Amino acid sequence: MHHGHCTWHQGPADDVALIVVHEQGSGPGGGEYACLPCAARLPLTHYGQAAFEAIASLKERAASGKDGTGPA
Numbered sequence: 001m002h003h004g005h006c007t008w009h010q011g012p013a014d015d016v017a018l019i020v021v022h023e024q025g026s027g028p029g030g031g032e033y034a035c036l037p038c039a040a041r042l043p044l045t046h047y048g049q050a051a052f053e054a055i056a057s058l059k060e061r062a063a064s065g066k067d068g069t070g071p072a
């Protein structure tokens with residue numbers, strides 16, 4: 001599981017998908033992450049193919065890894 005912080009509901013999430021990548025010349029960089037419930041409501045046409053694929057992977061993990069027995 002990829003425990004993380006969801007930017008959209010501003011709280012912890014069991015798993016998140018990278019939606020927006022911050023490209024920065026200095027500092028830690030990073031991006032905006034969404035949990036599955038929040039990601040499902042996002043306008044993916046705005047965030048693009050990378051976000052769409054990240055959410056698809058998140059959904060797959062949610063469907064197959066609820067017991068935490070999947071590959072790391």
Ligand SMILES: [Zn+2]
Pocket residue numbers: 006007008009010013034035036037038039
């Ligand atoms: Zn969320």
